[in-house]
Amino acid sequence: MSNSAIAASGLRKAYGDKVVLDGIDLDVPAGTIFSLLGPNGAGKTTTVNVLSTLTKADGGSVRVAGHDVATEAKAVRAAIGVTGQFAAVDELLTGQENLQLMVDLNGVSAEDGKRTVTELLERFDLVEAAKKPASTYSGGMRRKLDLAMTLVGNPRIIFLDEPTTGLDPRSRRTMWSIIRDLVADGVTIFLTTQYLEEADQLADRIAVLDQGRLVAQGTPDELKRQTPGTHVRLRFTDVAQLDAATRLFPDSTPDHEALTLRVPSDGGTKSLRALLDRLDEYSLSAEEFSVHTPDLDDVFLALTGHATEVEAK
Numbered sequence: 001m002s003n004s005a006i007a008a009s010g011l012r013k014a015y016g017d018k019v020v021l022d023g024i025d026l027d028v029p030a031g032t033i034f035s036l037l038g039p040n041g042a043g044k045t046t047t048v049n050v051l052s053t054l055t056k057a058d059g060g061s062v063r064v065a066g067h068d069v070a071t072e073a074k075a076v077r078a079a080i081g082v083t084g085q086f087a088a089v090d091e092l093l094t095g096q097e098n099l100q101l102m103v104d105l106n107g108v109s110a111e112d113g114k115r116t117v118t119e120l121l122e123r124f125d126l127v128e129a130a131k132k133p134a135s136t137y138s139g140g141m142r143r144k145l146d147l148a149m150t151l152v153g154n155p156r157i158i159f160l161d162e163p164t165t166g167l168d169p170r171s172r173r174t175m176w177s178i179i180r181d182l183v184a185d186g187v188t189i190f191l192t193t194q195y196l197e198e199a200d201q202l203a204d205r206i207a208v209l210d211q212g213r214l215v216a217q218g219t220p221d222e223l224k225r226q227t228p229g230t231h232v233r234l235r236f237t238d239v240a241q242l243d244a245a246t247r248l249f250p251d252s253t254p255d256h257e258a259l260t261l262r263v264p265s266d267g268g269t270k271s272l273r274a275l276l277d278r279l280d281e282y283s284l285s286a287e288e289f290s291v292h293t294p295d296l297d298d299v300f301l302a303l304t305g306h307a308t309e310v311e312a313k
């Protein structure tokens with residue numbers, strides 16, 4: 001356990017009579033990426049807030065960087081950085097001024113501070129925007145600036161609450177590569193996300209949070225082994241065709257109501273061509289054809305038997 005950057009056991013939190021965290025146990029080894037995966041309202045932000053001393057738990061214990069969050073909050077805060085779900089950027093200040101503000105708050109010397117600001121602006125590709133007010137930044141730029149601000153104090157453990165939600169694919173990839181670089185430098189990352197793909201891309205370990213409980217924990221591969229994999233979905237115009245196709249592909253699963261057939265596949269061009277050729281050979285034609293990679297919904301369905309529930313607000 002001495003190698004744990006974050007260790008929580010039996011974490012509980014309720015707001016009024018609503019139980020939000022219902023006994024969370026987790027352990028994040030130093031220098032790794034841990035991803036907490038869950039839909040809206042699962043309790044991700046609450047978990048981050050408790051682990052980062054922003055919210056007090058009702059029960060259980062948490063050690064971060066070897067310190068107890070309840071009794072040694074100050075020592076914990078000195079070791080961590082938190083990039084919240086909603087950017088903590090000051091809209092009226094420029095990117096450069098926002099970073100300078102963090103430098104001042106961290107008590108960095110003027111000379112080191114100046115170097116830090118310049119380095120971070122370059123690293124996050126914000127040099128051109130540095131002198132413009134943050135209110136003019138795009139969502140992706142704002143998230144990058146927010147993370148850059150978190151890095152000013154050089155924290156060894158970083159909490160990122162949905163760092164890529166709302167970002168376009170390119171900005172998402174940029175964020176991923178920044179996160180990978182941080183881990184390469186030995187930083188520990190605790191990341192929440194709603195995207196299975198993101199957790200799969202980044203995390204050493206994933207925990208799936210469902211209504212305040214961890215319903216699964218493991219490496220991405222372990223998790224994927226428990227969930228249905230990539231498959232092809234074919235839709236036919238009648239039951240006769242569906243049944244004929246079902247006989248052609250032994251591992252397939254028909255849905256008679258939707259007239260669809262689910263065929264396991266790696267989704268590669270070779271196997272897709274073979275599949276289509278085989279349909280053709282038997283004069284079957286699908287009305288619709290799609291390749292489906294597993295997402296959070298598939299994981300939830302497999303692990304909990306229910307879909308991700310959008311919270312009634």
Ligand SMILES: Nc1ncnc2c1ncn2[C@@H]1O[C@H](COP(=O)(O)OP(=O)(O)OP(=O)(O)O)[C@@H](O)[C@H]1O
Nearest residue numbers: 015020038039040041042043044045046047085311
């Ligand atoms: N301060 C609060 N007072 C009352 N209820 C709260 C409070 N903070 C969170 N909750 C409730 O706790 C539950 C979990 O919220 P939380 O913000 O942790 O979810 P989340 O997984 O981060 O969701 P999202 O993906 O939407 O950010 C929700 O039902 C929410 O309404």
Ligand SMILES: [Mg+2]
Nearest residue numbers: 044045046085
């Ligand atoms: Mg949240």
